[in-house]
Amino acid sequence: MEATVVRTGTEGKTWGGGNEPLKASYGKMMMWFFILSDALTFSGFLAAYGFSRFKFIDSWPIADEVFNHFPFLHGVDAPMYYVALMTFILIFSSVTMVLAVDAGHHMKKGKVTTYMFLTIIGGLVFVGSQAWEWKNFISGEYGAVTTKGGNVLQFVDGEGHRVGLADIAVPIAGDRVEHEANNGIWFDEGKDLPTYSLEEVKAGFIQNEDLLIRTQQLTEDGDKTILSREESLLKLNNEAVGTVEGANLVQNEYGSPLFADFFFFITGFHGFHVFSGVIINIIIFFNVIIGTYERRGSYEMVEKVGLYWHFVDLVWVFVFTFFYLV
Amino acid sequence: MAHDTTHQHGSASKRIWTVFGILSVVTIVEVILGIIKPVFLTDTFLLGMRLLNWIFIILTIYKAYYIAWAFMHLEHETKGLRRAIVWTSIFLISYLIFILLTEGGYIYDVYKSGYVAWDF
Numbered sequence: 001m002e003a004t005v006v007r008t009g010t011e012g013k014t015w016g017g018g019n020e021p022l023k024a025s026y027g028k029m030m031m032w033f034f035i036l037s038d039a040l041t042f043s044g045f046l047a048a049y050g051f052s053r054f055k056f057i058d059s060w061p062i063a064d065e066v067f068n069h070f071p072f073l074h075g076v077d078a079p080m081y082y083v084a085l086m087t088f089i090l091i092f093s094s095v096t097m098v099l100a101v102d103a104g105h106h107m108k109k110g111k112v113t114t115y116m117f118l119t120i121i122g123g124l125v126f127v128g129s130q131a132w133e134w135k136n137f138i139s140g141e142y143g144a145v146t147t148k149g150g151n152v153l154q155f156v157d158g159e160g161h162r163v164g165l166a167d168i169a170v171p172i173a174g175d176r177v178e179h180e181a182n183n184g185i186w187f188d189e190g191k192d193l194p195t196y197s198l199e200e201v202k203a204g205f206i207q208n209e210d211l212l213i214r215t216q217q218l219t220e221d222g223d224k225t226i227l228s229r230e231e232s233l234l235k236l237n238n239e240a241v242g243t244v245e246g247a248n249l250v251q252n253e254y255g256s257p258l259f260a261d262f263f264f265f266i267t268g269f270h271g272f273h274v275f276s277g278v279i280i281n282i283i284i285f286f287n288v289i290i291g292t293y294e295r296r297g298s299y300e301m302v303e304k305v306g307l308y309w310h311f312v313d314l315v316w317v318f319v320f321t322f323f324y325l326v
Numbered sequence: 327m328a329h330d331t332t333h334q335h336g337s338a339s340k341r342i343w344t345v346f347g348i349l350s351v352v353t354i355v356e357v358i359l360g361i362i363k364p365v366f367l368t369d370t371f372l373l374g375m376r377l378l379n380w381i382f383i384i385l386t387i388y389k390a391y392y393i394a395w396a397f398m399h400l401e402h403e404t405k406g407l408r409r410a411i412v413w414t415s416i417f418l419i420s421y422l423i424f425i426l427l428t429e430g431g432y433i434y435d436v437y438k439s440g441y442v443a444w445d446f
Contacts, residue, residue, distance in 0.1 A: 022407040032411055043419040047426045054430025055437070064360070084357040088350065095346045098397045102338045149445035222368065303399075310397040314390055321386040325360045326379045 031304045035311045038273075042315050045269065046322055049262045059151075059216040061255035062224070063324050069136045083324050086129045087316065090274075093122025094313040101306045104299025109288065112302060116285040119309065123278040130271045137263065140246030144253040145201060147239040152255060154214040155205070156226055163211060165243060168204040169196035194243045201243055205236060216255045263323065270319055273312045280305050345396040352385050 010016035022029065053060050064079035071082070100115035143165035144152040155163040205211050213232035217225040227235060244251045252260040284305050293299045359367070359378060367378040395401045400408050436442055 021404075022410075023404050024407055029407075032407070036411055036415055039415050040418060043415075043422060047419075047422045050423065051426040051430040054427050055433045057431075057434055080357055080360055084353060087353055091346065091349050091353070094393065094397055095342060098342050099339065101399075102342065105338075147445075151445060307398055310393055313397070314393045317386055317389050317393065321356075321382050325356060325382045 025300060027300065027304050028307070031307045035307060038311065039315075042266075042269070042318070045262070045266050046318060049266060049322065052256075052258045052262065056256050056258070058218050059256065060218070061216075061252075061259045062218075062222070066137065066254045066259075067133065067324060069133075071132070080324055082129070082133070083320060086126055086133075087320050089122055089129070090126050090313050090316050093119045093126070094310050096122065097306045097309045101299070101303050104293070104302045107294070107299070109291070109294055112288050112293075112299060113285070116281060116288060116302070120278055120281050120285060123274055123281065123309075127271055127274050127278065130267060130274075133267070134264075137260070138246050138248065140244075140253045142253065143196070143243060143245040145198065145236065145240045146242045146244050146251065147235075148241055149239065150257075151216050152244060152253060153235060153240065154224070154253075156212050156214050158210045158212070160226060162214075165196045165201055165245065168208065168211065169200040170204040170207065172197070172200050172203060195245060196243055198240055198242055202236060202240070206233070266319055266323065270312070270315055273315070277305075277309050277312050281309065341396060345392050348392055349389055352389050356382060356385055 024032070067083055068077050068079045069082060070076065070078040096115045096118040100112050100119060103111035103115060141164065142154065142162050144154045146152055155165075155168055157163050209229070211232070212229060213227045213235055215225045215227065215235075219225055244253045246253055247257075247260040247263075249257070249261055249264065251257060254260070284301055287293060287301065288299075293301060359381065363378065367381065368376050370377040372380055394412075400411070
């Protein structure tokens with residue numbers, strides 16, 4: 001090795017190389033470079049979300065009404081409790097991570113192992129929770145009617161409580177049956193039949209005098225506008241074109257499809273970061289167990305993945321605020 | 327650097343738990359405010375935004391400060407590194423947010439009062 005080192009005669013001089021003016025190692029500096037650029041990516045996403053929201057500022061979905069599920073509490077309106085719990089899990093996994101880094105400074109292999117393990121568990125629980133949130137969002141709750149202008153109309157009863165399509169629709173016999181490949185020679189593709197057709201919903205709405213329509217438009221108090229019975233009937237007859245249940249990249253029963261798009265993109269991108277963080281943590285965890293860093297004499301690698309892990313937590317703090325609170 | 331931070335032995339874990347306490351309390355306050363939504367906070371506007379939203383954003387930045395300073399060890403880095411990270415991001419992100427939100431507000435006005443029909 002000695003032979004390959006080129007001596008320049010500038011060792012120890014300012015531009016001689018090997019200087020650390022910021023007193024941070026190369027690896028840590030590069031991790032900060034990455035984190036900063038990644039922070040700009042995330043802020044690009046969140047600012048784009050803000051852009052779309054400002055564009056539809058008086059008709060944006062209300063997050064409290066969208067994310068109000070809690071495990072084992074079916075039908076209970078629990079706005080934000082679950083996402084608050086997820087935030088706690090992530091913050092706590094950040095704490096165990098920083099404890100692992102701290103134990104690494106003192107070269108305590110056993111403690112680093114334990115704390116790394118807890119961090120991985122926390123990360124997995126968080127990703128699982130996010131998957132559950134996605135599942136609820138995709139399958140939807142009440143369903144809505146879509147309009148020509150690309151908006152949705154939701155249904156409420158006289159007291160303003162939401163009513164689902166399932167409770168409104170009256171079955172109509174002789175509707176179109178789903179066309180499938182096995183009963184058509186020239187079958188290419190067919191549109192999926194909705195659970196409830198627009199005609200069934202309309203018929204049910206006319207029968208039940210109590211029902212009213214809720215539009216996307218927000219009132220001055222920040223609630224959704226509820227139309228009178230006459231306006232509701234008029235709107236349903238003139239503008240409705242179909243039904244929608246749940247949310248995907250094209251349709252969203254909660255309101256603007258952009259809300260769903262950004263939800264999937266931002267929480268998905270963040271979830272992907274958590275997932276890769278867990279993978280990296282697992283690799284480092286096994287390196288700790290087999291004693292790589294013990295032999296190296298420094299647990300700086302744990303510190304570097306720790307930086308990444310805290311960054312994921314940092315991003316979540318912002319996603320939590322801008323998606324669920326504001 | 328690793329050995330720079332090791333000189334203050336016992337205090338590190340105490341600091342960690344303090345920060346965890348702060349982050350938890352702030353999160354709980356945010357959730358409580360988000361659920362009860364006090365009327366005087368939602369009806370008071372400051373610079374075009376509800377007071378409640380200002381509170382949420384300030385509390386978020388407060389949390390971000392603790393995560394970056396305590397968990398990401400920025401408080402033990404050199405001033406140069408810290409400033410390079412913090413001011414770069416603050417400047418670029420504020421600019422991005424300013425320009426996109428202004429544009430979003432403008433498009434809202436066009437939809438609302440301009441000659442573009444988008445709900446028909």
